[in-house]
Each structure stands twice: as structure tokens, then as C-alpha cells.
Amino acid sequence: MYFGLTAMKKKSIAVVIISNGPGELSTWVRPVVDYLNKINYSSKKIDRLNFSIRLVLVPCPNATGTEYEVAKSWGKFELVTKAKTFWKLLIRPYKYAKWPQKGIVIFLGGDQFWSVLLAKRLGYVNITYAEWISRWPRWNNIIAAMNKNVKKSIPQKYRYKCEIIGDLMADITNNKKVSLNLEEKKWIALLPGSKKAKLTVGIPYFLEMADHINDKNKNINLIIPIAPTTNTSEYLFFQSYKNPIAKHYSSKIKRIKHIRSCIFDYVIETSNNTKIYLINKHPCYEVLKKCDLAITTVGANTAELAALTLPMIVVLPTQHLNVMNAWDGIFGIIGKISFINKIFTFIIKNWYLKKKKFFAWPNIKAKQLIIPERIGDFSPKQIAHEALFLIKNKKYLKKQKENLSKQRGKTGAVEKLAYIIFNSIKRLS
Numbered sequence: 001m002y003f004g005l006t007a008m009k010k011k012s013i014a015v016v017i018i019s020n021g022p023g024e025l026s027t028w029v030r031p032v033v034d035y036l037n038k039i040n041y042s043s044k045k046i047d048r049l050n051f052s053i054r055l056v057l058v059p060c061p062n063a064t065g066t067e068y069e070v071a072k073s074w075g076k077f078e079l080v081t082k083a084k085t086f087w088k089l090l091i092r093p094y095k096y097a098k099w100p101q102k103g104i105v106i107f108l109g110g111d112q113f114w115s116v117l118l119a120k121r122l123g124y125v126n127i128t129y130a131e132w133i134s135r136w137p138r139w140n141n142i143i144a145a146m147n148k149n150v151k152k153s154i155p156q157k158y159r160y161k162c163e164i165i166g167d168l169m170a171d172i173t174n175n176k177k178v179s180l181n182l183e184e185k186k187w188i189a190l191l192p193g194s195k196k197a198k199l200t201v202g203i204p205y206f207l208e209m210a211d212h213i214n215d216k217n218k219n220i221n222l223i224i225p226i227a228p229t230t231n232t233s234e235y236l237f238f239q240s241y242k243n244p245i246a247k248h249y250s251s252k253i254k255r256i257k258h259i260r261s262c263i264f265d266y267v268i269e270t271s272n273n274t275k276i277y278l279i280n281k282h283p284c285y286e287v288l289k290k291c292d293l294a295i296t297t298v299g300a301n302t303a304e305l306a307a308l309t310l311p312m313i314v315v316l317p318t319q320h321l322n323v324m325n326a327w328d329g330i331f332g333i334i335g336k337i338s339f340i341n342k343i344f345t346f347i348i349k350n351w352y353l354k355k356k357k358f359f360a361w362p363n364i365k366a367k368q369l370i371i372p373e374r375i376g377d378f379s380p381k382q383i384a385h386e387a388l389f390l391i392k393n394k395k396y397l398k399k400q401k402e403n404l405s406k407q408r409g410k411t412g413a414v415e416k417l418a419y420i421i422f423n424s425i426k427r428l429s
Helices: 022-042 067-074 083-091 112-122 148-152 156-161 196-216 232-238 244-248 301-307 318-323 329-334 338-355 361-366 380-392 394-407 413-428
Strands: 013-019 051-057 079-081 102-107 125-130 142-145 162-164 186-191 220-225 253-258 266-270 275-279 293-297 312-317 373-376
Touching (some): 013 112, 022 051, 022 067, 022 413, 079 083, 083 112, 102 413, 112 125, 142 148, 156 162, 186 380, 196 244, 196 266, 196 275, 232 253, 244 318, 293 301, 312 380, 373 380
Parallel strands (some): 013 051, 102 125, 125 142, 186 220, 186 293, 312 373
Antiparallel strands (some): 266 275
16 A cells, blocks of 8 residues: 555656755745646647656654645645655655656755665666755766856766756745735744744744834734744644743733734734734745845745845744754754753754854855844844844845845756756656
């Protein structure tokens, strides 16, 4: 019996996408799949290629656990497998589906090694999208690089495999027109995270920060775009006594009400009568584009906000590092072991955070601080005061938008990658 099977059909070639977290699914996987289908459907019927698209989720400490349900709900894949079954899939792939003799494995999130392993196991062509570095060029058939620096880092003898396509994030579009001129107020977007480890701290921390902002300036509207892997019940849970971190913060949710609005879905009312509007539609770039400022955690969302040229403050409060086990790779996995977690907390606080230069995607890309990063023992009140200062400083916000715009890659990466995949399918046909 096939696990996670949606609408399985017989196809001659399998296109297998490897991915992990919510950010990669929404900003990399979905646009590429949509464009690949667009290319195929726009071809003459006689020239259309015969392939199935499958999604294999891989182990990742940054995943939320709901990626499977979200991806399956899109109806774009003939097969979706959960991250927890990856090793079983690798050992016995035929337990999960019939695999055509020919196929392509595409890396679009997670660890590049997983795509190499699966491609070798299935005997398929391997295509890797390399955002910062290509880790296994020897075993990649095609490397789609974000920029020339990625290509330069590849050993000379493997560079022929590499094609520079640009930044997939740069293709984030804002086609819809939305009016946010409610009472001519300023708008601040709050992004407390989408993963459990981040929400544990993020929900109580951001609620208190929202109360401080509202207390000092009633002319600011606050919004939270709910990630597709999150829901309102999690917001209630993480601000309650069930979350040990919540006791360190005074703000609580009084109620979450469903509202009739063409833009918003719910409104949070805090115990201090602060209102925070929730958007359940994803992506909601058209709304974010209209905001004046965002306050966000570290993660893929900093790349999305940068692509929208939305000024931001990036926050990572280190006073609760013992529960922040949402680190990348092996750090996140072994950090879940309690006694190791304590050791890692000490090392991270006293070495890693001091050694690492930048945490936000735009700063990493620019190799300089173009957006403020508040990494340390910062209180919600301190961040609120900074946000209030920035929201009044139009000159600074304009400068940050200009800097983000300079770092924004050229559009067209999604189209280029889709054509690389399409032409690879053609060669296999």
C-alpha cells in the first residue's frame, strides 16, 4: 500500500522534488512546479511531455511537521511522502510507489546530501539548486546556482555542470492590489515564526511587544501573516500556562475572533486590549508590500521580506536559548537531547553567536549590516521602542528599502530552473 499517495497515474518519467520546511515549499517548490506545468501545458498537445511530479520531504529540525498536509492540499503532486519515512523510502522505494526507470531528483530544500542519496538509489539524474554553496558537485548532474560566487566555489573540473539562474526568492510577485488605508494608520507586520521551537518563545514575546507598541502609539495597526503550517489554536497554546516560557511575559490573549473582511481572517485581542489582525491566506505578499515595517524572527522569512523590499527588524532573543532547538542541521537534531542541549546552549551563547557575523538573509547576502539584527538579551519593550522610532523615521526606512532593492536578484530564476528541468525531461524521453 502506497503511503501518502494522492492521484497516482502511470507516467514515463518521475520528477522527484526534495524539500523540507514551509519557507522552501512556498517560495521555491510551488513556483517551480507551477512554472514547469505551465511550460508543458503551453506546448502543443503532441509535444507535451509525459511525467509525474512527486514530493519527498526530508528530515529537518526546522520543519513544523505539517508540511505533508500543506503540500498534499495543493493537489500538485501525484505522490507526497512524510519526512519521517525518508529512510524507509531510501531503503525500499517500491514500498511507496512504482518508480519509472527514468527520472530526475531535484534539490529544493533540506540537506543537499539527501537528494544525492535518493538520486543514486533510484538511478535518476540529480539537479541541485545551490543558494549559497554546492556541497556535492561530483555527484550532481546539473547545478543551478544563485550567483557567480556559488559557481566560483565549485572545483574547476565540475564547473561545467553549473548554470547561474539567479535567486528564486527574487521572483516573489505582488500582482494583487489591496487597499490598507484604514484610518490612514501605519502598519507593522509581526512574524513570530512558524516552527514549534520559535513559537514557544515568539508568541509570548511578540504579544508583549505588540502591547508596548499599542500603548505608545494607537495610530499603528499590527498584523500577523499566519504561516500555512500554523493555526490559531497554536497561538492560544503557546501563550498559555502549558508553555513554560509564557510565565516570563505578562501579555496574554483575551480572545481570537473570526472577522468578516476581504483582507483579514481573525483578530487577536490581548489582555491589554491590543488588536492584532491575522491573515490566513498564503502567500499574502500583496498585504506585506503595503506595510511600513516588519518585526521578524531569523529564518527564510527574512529572504521573503527582503524580496518585497520591506524594511525590518530581525530579532533573536537569547534569554531562552535552551528551548530554541530550531537550529540548522546536526545542531538542531542533537540539541533536542536535554543534557546535550545545556552544553550547546552554553557554546552557542558564548561562542557561536559571537563568532557568526550575520543571521538575516539580506545581511548575509550583502556581507554587511543593511537591516538591524537584535541578537541577544533584548526585551520586547526594547524592540517595541526601536520599532516606534523607525516607523517615524521615513528617511531611514527609505534607505533600508533601497539597500534591500540592491540585494534583490534579477527575476527569472524560477523560469530558468523550470526550463532546466523541462529540457532534462526531454532528454530522458
